[in-house]
Amino acid sequence: LAKTTQPISMDSYEGQEVNITCSHNNIATNDYITWYQQFPSQGPRFIIQGYKTKVKNEVASLFIPADRKSSTLSLPRVSLSDTAVYYCLVGNYGGSQGNLIFGKGTKLSVKP
Amino acid sequence: GAVVSQHPSRVICKSGTSVKIECRSLDFQATTMFWYRQFPKKSLMLMATSNEGSKATYEQGVEKDKFLINHASLTLSTLTVTSAHPEDSSFYICSARDVGNDEKLFFGSGTQLSVL
Secondary structure (H helix, E strand, C coil), X not given: CCCCECCCEEEEECCCCEEXXXXXXXXXXXXXXXXXXXXXXXXXXXXXXXXXXEEECCCCEEEECCCCCEEEEEEXXXXXXXXXXXXXXXXXXXXXXXXXXXXXXXXXXXXX | CCCEEEECCEEEECCCCCEEEEEEECCCCCCEEEEEEECCCCCEEEEEEEECCCCCEECCCCCCCCXXXXXXXXXXXXXXXXXXXXXXXXXXXXXXXXXXXXXXXXXXXXXXXXXX
């Protein structure tokens, strides 16, 4: 399973766009890239998932370059409630062997 | 997104007792569920993969007789911490794979176990 590397922490201010980059140099051909958000004492919440190029939903965008060795989660106009830990995960979900191994995540602190 | 329900959210028990945690996929069927453990300010650690109708697959270092997993239906997996001890105190989280939704993983809200 591909190992991921993210910044340990990031600071931002309300209203700013935040970009969190994750490195996954040994990503496999059939691996997806998924981002989760976790608040203290809660389970991770699914944010976005992609395989290549760009994916966008109502809360975030995910940019994946052609070589897929990294990905960037973009959060537009963050608010205080976006303060959380963000995890980038890479894995192949096919069959019963697919699972996700969590890295250390990025602790995002949004200030007023 | 899909909903995964986990109960109880918090449990306090005496040392030596057993505790059962339930994980349900509410609006989809999950042939595969996963159990994680998380210590304060640490990342999630995968404990085991739960497969409907077959034995669970445990990660290295996880005692299968200590953490019993049952996945008897397509919507329910249970984790039983047997003969719990204070060192088993932790935050336990389950997840379920939604095959019909690009196999995305959705997580339960977690269970905080405190063993006295």
